[in-house]
Amino acid sequence: MSRVFSDMDKQIFDKLAPELSGNTTSSAGHNYPFILRPISHKIAESAEDFRERMERLNVEELDYLVKLALEDKEDIHSLEPEDIDTIMELVEQKISAQRMKELKQHLGIV
Structure with a gap:
């Protein structure tokens, strides 16, 4: 099932990957089904780069991604392990431990 990016999705994607100038299509010509996976696997050059990009998000944007993940509309499972750690740390710092x-x-992470 392919997901069409909402305005909020596009706003977050642009903030995380401004160098793409709003292009949410893969090199194969398909629309990205998720926001975080292409950032983790294709765009961020390192775990530090991913963290720096994620730190650009405000609380509302980060919580929006958490909400999508809880609805299985955003993929966190397949991110690089250190990128998953970054997301967890930022959610705890910016939103709450709960x-x-x-x-x-x-996500089944203990």
Whole structure:
């Protein structure tokens, strides 16, 4: 099932990958089904780069991604392991430890 990016999705994607100038299509010509996976696997050059990009998000944007993940509309499972750690740390710092626990439980991370 392919997901069409909402305005909020595009706003977050542009903030995380401004160098793509709003292009949400893969090199194969398909629309990205998720926001975080292409950032983790194709765009960020390192774990540090991924963290730097994620730190650009405000609380509302980060919580929006958590909500999508809890609804299985955003893929966190297949990110690089250190990128998953970054997301968990930022959720705990910017939102709450409870929200991080909720996300970890949903993803089956102990």
